[in-house]
Amino acid sequence: MSRSRRANIARALWxxxxxxxxxxxxxxxxxxxxxxxxxxxxxxxxxGRPRPRLDDFMRPAVPHGVWVSSVSALTILVVGLLSIxxxxxxxxxxxxR
Numbered sequence: 001m002s003r004s005r006r007a008n009i010a011r012a013l014w015x016x017x018x019x020x021x022x023x024x025x026x027x028x029x030x031x032x033x034x035x036x037x038x039x040x041x042x043x044x045x046x047x048g049r050p051r052p053r054l055d056d057f058m059r060p061a062v063p064h065g066v067w068v069s070s071v072s073a074l075t076i077l078v079v080g081l082l083s084i085x086x087x088x089x090x091x092x093x094x095x096x097r
Contacts, residue, residue: 007088014080022073026065033061 037057044051 003088003091007084010084011081014077014084017080018073018077021076022069025069025072029065029068030058030061033057 037054040052
């Protein structure tokens with residue numbers, strides 16, 4: 001397999017990893033917000049208070065989830081692509097010797 005093909009496969013794998021991490025982090029933040037709502041609703045019902053609005057919990061969770069998951073995925077993508085660029089350059093320098 002050629003070096004450029006290996007580099008392309010490595011890039012694709014880093015992109016896939018970043019997409020997977022984005023989805024996992026976003027999902028986790030949404031799930032935690034949902035669980036927080038459920039706990040608060042149960043506590044409110046037990047205390048005889050009105051049930052909280054789901055929107056009050058989920059609406060702030062969405063932009064927070066987008067922000068945190070995007071930063072996580074971007075960090076992975078930058079590290080991966082810079083690593084590939086460094087390895088390709090290092091490999092090219094070794095071949096020139």
